[in-house]
Amino acid sequence: MKVGVIGGGQLGRMLALAGTPLGMQFSFLDPAADACAAALGEHLLGDYDSQQHLKQLAQSVDVVTFEFENVPAETVAYLSQFVPVYPNAESLRIARDRLNEKMLFEKLGIPVTKFADVLSQEGLEQGVAKVGLPAILKTRTMGYDGKGQKVLRSTADVQGAFSELGNVPCLLEGFVDFSSEVSVIAVRARDGEVRCYPLAHNTHHDGILHLSIASQAHPLQSLAEDYASRVLNELEYVGTLGFEFFVVDDGLMANEIAPRVHNSGHWTTEGAQCSQFENHLRAIAGLPLGSTATLEHSAMLNCVGRMPTAQQILQIADTHVHDYNKAEKPGRKVGHITVRCQSEEQLKQRVSQVEQLLQSL
Amino acid sequence: MKVGVIGGGQLGRMLALAGTPLGMQFSFLDPAADACAAALGEHLLGDYDSQQHLKQLAQSVDVVTFEFENVPAETVAYLSQFVPVYPNAESLRIARDRLNEKMLFEKLGIPVTKFADVLSQEGLEQGVAKVGLPAILKTRTMGYDGKGQKVLRSTADVQGAFSELGNVPCLLEGFVDFSSEVSVIAVRARDGEVRCYPLAHNTHHDGILHLSIASQAHPLQSLAEDYASRVLNELEYVGTLGFEFFVVDDGLMANEIAPRVHNSGHWTTEGAQCSQFENHLRAIAGLPLGSTATLEHSAMLNCVGRMPTAQQILQIADTHVHDYNKAEKPGRKVGHITVRCQSEEQLKQRVSQVEQLLQSL
Incomplete structure (x- = not known):
């Protein structure tokens, strides 16, 4: 079985190490020439939204999977025309956006902290009124390893916070008192x-x-x-x-x-x-x-x-x-x-x- | 660390699977285009006695090792000019020849069955006189998985046995009654x-x-x-x-x-x-x-x-x-x-x- 992986970093590398004994062969789509998974399979050097490369990958493998969640919905939809793609588009749509995630948890009865969708500085102030302080403002997408986050402890922290995170859709989350x-x-x-x-x-x-x-x-x-x-x-x-x-x-x-x-x-x-x-x-x-x-x-x-x-x-x-x-x-x-x-x-x-x-x- | 492997079969493949997490990179010298280790490293497509390829391999890695023992002594000596080679030439010289092996065991006080060096049909008959029947005639080198062997149960089996194994140096080994x-x-x-x-x-x-x-x-x-x-x-x-x-x-x-x-x-x-x-x-x-x-x-x-x-x-x-x-x-x-x-x-x-x-x- 040939497996295509969107992304050729360490997770792709460890997938290949685990899959090779199963007789699987791997192809990685990654724009970085030094992608560390490339040692263990074929490396398609291309952008994640390049239809040419996505098609080339999809047509040469039996199944496609992902190393990370920040994949445009169009990428998944495009790939799915040619080959089974796991996890599915809906899973990626939910997981790459903190708002979708929190709404899913609520829907399924899984406890979450208070949260508010934030699309502007004004929206942030409304969110603070609902969630309270301290709170954490996070970009809805593309955040990882603590990146794209700002802790808000006082009203002074709130000022300008939306633009500090780049004027992109954010989620305000109430602080959780966890052990x-x-x-x-x-x-x-x-x-x-x-x-x-x-x-x-x-x-x-x-x-x-x-x-x-x-x-x-x-x-x-x-x-x-x-x-x-x-x-x-x-x-x-x-x-x-x-x-x-x-x-x-x-x-x-x-x-x-x-x-x-x-x-x-x-x-x-x-x-x-x-x-x-x-x-x-x-x-x-x-x-x-x-x-x-x-x-x-x-x-x-x-x-x-x-x-x-x-x-x-x-x-x-x-x-x-x-x-x-x-x-x-x-x-x-x-x-x-x-x-x-x-x-x-x-x-x-x-x-x-x-x-x-x-x-x- | 870069590791060169003489041979690109399953043993090389499993070495690479074990060594990649250690940060090692692999190069395999193998004359077969479909060498199964090639998926996990660089594949030098060349013969094991090709000085050009051996030099190319040795100069691009930090250490060289082997996937099999049937390596000419000259190959090891040649590689050793450029790079550390493990196991050493002496180990390969012993292990690739059944006579050398048996003599080493005897020297070290490790029990072995009776054996005789056989260089001709006449030598085989002298060997049978020493070792007795039943016995097994084996080519001294290049045997594996039961290849290059003939069981001798009667004097009829002895006739022509040396030429049956290709008129190459052989070892006659006494049958072992093992549990x-x-x-x-x-x-x-x-x-x-x-x-x-x-x-x-x-x-x-x-x-x-x-x-x-x-x-x-x-x-x-x-x-x-x-x-x-x-x-x-x-x-x-x-x-x-x-x-x-x-x-x-x-x-x-x-x-x-x-x-x-x-x-x-x-x-x-x-x-x-x-x-x-x-x-x-x-x-x-x-x-x-x-x-x-x-x-x-x-x-x-x-x-x-x-x-x-x-x-x-x-x-x-x-x-x-x-x-x-x-x-x-x-x-x-x-x-x-x-x-x-x-x-x-x-x-x-x-x-x-x-x-x-x-x-x-």
Whole structure:
């Protein structure tokens, strides 16, 4: 089976590593000459909205999928003329726009914070009246890793905030008083079967995911699975999806979904019976899903801006290197490290050693 | 780090899958246009003895390794002018010739069957007088998967046997009365550290490996590790090596070594903390070795001649597909299936299901 991927970054790269043993072959559409997935398949060097390249990709593969959600609806519609595309257009339409996302959560009875659609500075002021302060103003589309966001604590922060974010459609979200952040990675097959991985407990640094620890028998597991299943079934979603939550006093509050393999699920490569990458590919290829059960105790730490050498990492026992072969740049995810141990105690110790290494760079 | 591999078959392919996350990039020298490793790196289309291609490869990588042992000594010597080559020339000289192998085992006090060097039909008859019948006549070099062998049960079988095998240097080996076959996969780092995986219990069909089951606390584990360490240290070997043994009444009798990742170690991809492929690369790159401990209970079954579809395989729970994307041909290894289960009982059941699938093709 030939798989086309829109985007050739690290997620595409890890999809190819997971799919190659299944006999799959990969083609990546990416405008960057140094796209790091290109080492593992054919690289179509072109823009994501280039009909010529989209057609060339679609006509040379059996199925198309995405590495990121910021894909124009027209791209999906265009591709669908030629080849099955997963996840579907509706899933991407919802997931790439924070307003659509929040409205879907509300519709499905999944708790969300107060929010207001903001299309102007005046609209922002009306939104603040409804949502209250503090709040966070976020661009509705194209935001990631804390980009396209501004925290509003006082009325002084509100002034000019809409233009600071570029005079684009925004969403104002009420602050959530949460004790921690968790995510569930869920996968839905073509036949509708849904499987979820154990919740990951996530810690961010400067708005970027720093650490995910796979939980064991988390008390909110079944609630998260229920919410994820509602979304997946409503969207008739096919593939892997990441769903981020805030843990609040009375359960979970939805933060956002990502219609793709997700950074907080990278621990599954070593830490689960079948990884989120392989399960995404199994789903879109119409294959039976793999087990989402854990192997031992796992965590994942991102390498942001700088990549330690394999020598440095592997001196810490129980670690596994995932170097994306990307140029180092402040704030850029250039790799991650997974840790898999026989006990929770040992995992904590190893994670602390990796954190020390990352801080020393 | 850039790694050059002589050979671009399934072993090269699996090396690249293991090394890419470490940030390694791969170049394969292989005369076959459809070399199945080529999807994962640069493919130099050339003969293994082409100095032009060997030089081109050696000058573009940081280290060179091999996918198979039938490499002329001159190739290794030539490559070594430009770049570190692992395993070293001496290891290849020993491992590609059954006579050298047997003599090394004897020198190191590792039990072997009676054997005789055979350079002519007359020499064969002298060999039979020494070794007795039944015996097996094998070409000294280039034999694999039961090729280049003839069983001699009676004096009638002896007649013309030397010319039947092509009038090339042969080794006559006395029949071994063994209860089973096992192998140990061992890896030696640049600094001399040796690690061994748990013994695999191997079953062959028509001279080709059919099934390997990873053992748990095998009573002969430490003996096998002792023998493997003697060989690795004597050769100053760097990388992964497969060592096949016969289990006999009083312990182990050496069969042969393969100076490379080995088919009976393919279960380590899912079944060990760090696979034989990653450990080979860690060794030749001068990185710390990874743990050879098992994860749950594992087995590997070869797909010979025909490859089941991923759909067929994955309908059996706990299986993992390794499709080499090679054209199907009788007797050709085109893929393998690994099985990883929580209990030995379950493993037996899954292996039996996979065997039924393979027989049904």
